[in-house]
Amino acid sequence: MSGWIDISQPLHAKVPVWPGDTPFSYGLTWTKEQSGSVNVGQITMSTHTGTHIDAPFHFEKEGKRVGELDLSVYAGPTLVVVLEGIERLHPEALAQTDISGVTRLLIRTDAWIDRSRFPETIPLVDPALAPWLQERGVQLLGLDLPSVDPLDSKDLPAHHALARHGIHILEGAVLDGVKPGRYELVAFPLPLQDADGSPVRAVLKPI
Numbered sequence: 001m002s003g004w005i006d007i008s009q010p011l012h013a014k015v016p017v018w019p020g021d022t023p024f025s026y027g028l029t030w031t032k033e034q035s036g037s038v039n040v041g042q043i044t045m046s047t048h049t050g051t052h053i054d055a056p057f058h059f060e061k062e063g064k065r066v067g068e069l070d071l072s073v074y075a076g077p078t079l080v081v082v083l084e085g086i087e088r089l090h091p092e093a094l095a096q097t098d099i100s101g102v103t104r105l106l107i108r109t110d111a112w113i114d115r116s117r118f119p120e121t122i123p124l125v126d127p128a129l130a131p132w133l134q135e136r137g138v139q140l141l142g143l144d145l146p147s148v149d150p151l152d153s154k155d156l157p158a159h160h161a162l163a164r165h166g167i168h169i170l171e172g173a174v175l176d177g178v179k180p181g182r183y184e185l186v187a188f189p190l191p192l193q194d195a196d197g198s199p200v201r202a203v204l205k206p207i
């Protein structure tokens with residue numbers, strides 16, 4: 001595929017969703033026979049299924065909606081870091097990593113092992129990571145996890161801290177086997193003007 005590595009979860013009827021959230025479905029509104037000319041599909045899904053971005057409106061009443069997000073954050077040079085077996089993503093965990101000049105950071109935790117099911121527990125992002133990343137110029141944090149906060153969190157401290165420090169959130173990336181290093185990332189949200197989040201087709205190309 002011309003050097004692009006697809007880091008998006010395939011979307012199909014069995015893609016795991018947040019417990020209780022809308023299942024993904026794709027179906028035909030009309031078949032070619034019915035319409036007399038074309039197959040026409042429809043999709044139903046949660047905005048937080050699979051590989052997706054969170055707009056601040058997801059967790060803040062007056063937060064920015066998808067249509068208001070700065071697109072430039074979602075494409076460009078990116079560092080992939082592997083932190084396997086980690087339970088808390090905090091600044092010390094990145095102390096050995098050279099993140100100078102890094103605007104976009106993807107962390108591979110490998111903690112979501114069985115991707116056919118929604119995980120029961122996941123590593124968390126320590127809110128202290130947000131100012132630390134901002135000081136170093138990071139504007140996008142992406143994880144191979146369905147959330148940056150624990151699954152049972154209601155106050156979402158990491159979501160809020162990241163937003164407060166101008167760091168955009170990418171969740172559910174598939175980083176299995178992706179080597180640490182520098183890549184070009186493309187992961188644009190759909191132009192869902194008023195939405196709280198959006199699925200993305202996220203891809204990496206080594207640079």
Ligand SMILES: Nc1ccccc1C(=O)C[C@H](N)C(=O)O
Pocket residue numbers: 018021046048054058146147148149171
């Ligand atoms: N879909 C949900 C349904 C209910 C409650 C939370 C979620 C989430 O998706 C939260 C997660 N932190 C997310 O940003 O994707």
Ligand SMILES: [Zn+2]
Pocket residue numbers: 047048052053054146171197
């Ligand atoms: Zn989300």
Ligand SMILES: [Zn+2]
Pocket residue numbers: 054146147148159169171
């Ligand atoms: Zn989230």
